[in-house]
Structure formats: C-alpha cells, structure tokens
Amino acid sequence: SQKIEQNSEALNIQEGKTATLTCNYTNYSPAYLQWYRQDPGRGPVFLLLIRENEKEKRKERLKVTFDTTLKQSLFHITASQPADSATYLCAREHTGGFKTIFGAGTRLFVKA
Amino acid sequence: DTGVSQNPRHKITKRGQNVTFRCDPISEHNRLYWYRQTLGQGPEFLTYFQNEAQLEKSRLLSDRFSAERPKGSFSTLEIQRTEQGDSAMYLCASSLTGVKDYGYTFGSGTRLTVV
Numbered sequence: 312s313q314k315i316e317q318n319s320e321a322l323n324i325q326e327g328k329t330a331t332l333t334c335n336y337t338n339y340s341p342a343y344l345q346w347y348r349q350d351p352g353r354g355p356v357f358l359l360l361i362r363e364n365e366k367e368k369r370k371e372r373l374k375v376t377f378d379t380t381l382k383q384s385l386f387h388i389t390a391s392q393p394a395d396s397a398t399y400l401c402a403r404e405h406t407g408g409f410k411t412i413f414g415a416g417t418r419l420f421v422k423a
Numbered sequence: 424d425t426g427v428s429q430n431p432r433h434k435i436t437k438r439g440q441n442v443t444f445r446c447d448p449i450s451e452h453n454r455l456y457w458y459r460q461t462l463g464q465g466p467e468f469l470t471y472f473q474n475e476a477q478l479e480k481s482r483l484l485s486d487r488f489s490a491e492r493p494k495g496s497f498s499t500l501e502i503q504r505t506e507q508g509d510s511a512m513y514l515c516a517s518s519l520t521g522v523k524d525y526g527y528t529f530g531s532g533t534r535l536t537v538v
Contacts, residue, residue, distance in 0.1 A: 315465070319463075343523060345526050345527075347526070352531075352532075352534075353531055353532070354427075354514050354516070354529030354530050354531050354532050355466065355514075355527075355529050356529070357525060357526030357527060357528070358526075360523055360524055360525075360526055400465050400466075402465075405468075408479055409454075409471045409473075409478055409479045410456070410468040410471060410479060410481075411456075411468070411527065412468070413458075413465030413466045413467075414465050415463065415464050415465045416465055
C-alpha cells in the first residue's frame with residue numbers, strides 16, 4: 312500500500328534554530344508531495360508542493376527537498392519562531408486514484 | 424470568498440442518532456473531499472466529488488455513511504446510527520482541477536462526539 316511515514320515524536324528546538332522534519336513514503340514514487348501546517352482544533356493549511364523532478368523548493372523561511380532515491384522529503388524552517396509551533400503534515404497523491412494520503416504529522420515546539 | 428465553511432463546528436450526539444454535516448467549498452473549486460481525523464493521526468480520506476459526481480469512496484467507509492453534492496455546490500455528509508467509534512473531526516477540503524500548486528483548502532472541521 313502507499314503510505315506516508317513521519318516521525319511521531321515531537322521535535323523541540325530553540326528559537327532561531329533550523330527545524331528539520333522528515334517524511335518517508337513507500338512504494339510508488341508520487342508525482343508530488345505536499346506539506347501542510349495544522350494548529351490544534353483547526354483544519355490543515357497548505358504550505359508547499361514539490362514535484363518529483365524538483366530537488367528543492369523554497370518559500371520565505373521554508374525549504375522542502377524531494378529525494379526519490381531515499382523515498383524521502385525533508386521540510387526545513389529556518390530562523391524558527393515560537394509562532395511556528397504546530398503539527399506539520401506530509402501528504403502524497405495516491406497513484407491511480409483521486410485521494411491524497413496524509414502522514415500522522417510531526418509536532419514542532421519552538422521555545423523562546 | 425471566505426474559504427471553505429463547515430457547519431456545525433461541534434456536534435454532540437447520542438449513540439444511535441443520525442447526524443448531518445454541511446460543507447460550503449470555495450465557489451470556483453470543482454473538487455470536494457471529505458476526510459476524518461482522530462487525535463494524533465493525519466486526515467483519513469472518506470470520499471471525493473468532482474462537481475456533483477461522487478468519483479471515489481473509501482473502502483473503510485461503512486454504509487452508515489453517505490455524502491452528497493447536489494448541483495456541484497455545497498456538500499453534506501450524513502452518518503446514520505452513530506457509534507462511539509465515529510467520534511472524530513470531520514474535515515472538508517476543496518481544490519481546482521489541474522491546479523496542484525495551491526494544494527487543498529480545508530475548512531475548520533466539524534468535531535463530532537458520540538456519547
């Protein structure tokens with residue numbers, strides 16, 4: 312089956328440092344991966360999409376990479392701030408269908 | 424346009440009752456999705472509409488669940504004979520065909536508690 316695996320342990324970092332979150336996928340390489348942010352009690356908010364032919368994509372303090380050899384995407388937040396504290400979800404298209412498959416997310420805590 | 428709207432935000436119901444949730448997507452979005460999310464898990468796919476046609480439904484979805492999208496606008500998700508295991512956040516999302524770079528736009532969800 313096509314799955315997304317994210318580190319279930321929370322990530323605690325100090326303000327100003329770079330946070331790096333990992334997303335691994337199984338089976339077929341997806342055409343693209345998506346990253347979302349989710350705050351407690353709210354729906355996910357789309358952040359970035361990276362295609363399999365793109366090695367890296369940036370948006371302001373965010374950077375995403377896509378390594379089809381390792382079947383992995385890394386999500387970086389540089390100069391992290393307490394306001395970046397949230398759960399970050401990785402998602403892939405389901406090959407052969409319409410749905411998007413989400414990982415369980417990684418909780419990020421940024422301490423001031 | 425204020426984004427994807429879901430109502431109600433919270434619903435508490437007794438086991439065995441029927442509940443219905445509503446989703447109003449972004450008006451120009453032709454794709455609409457329902458997801459379910461439990462604590463500590465990512466959203467789990469339930470069903471997908473393109474315009475008014477329901478094109479995909481999760482095999483995990485029992486026949487107590489039904490969804491409609493009349494006229495390709497708002498959508499409703501009904502759960503009949505609710506069970507405690509149905510307690511979850513029900514999320515609606517919409518998107519535009521062929522425009523992947525903006526991902527899905529999610530609503531704030533409906534939190535269902537079955538007592």
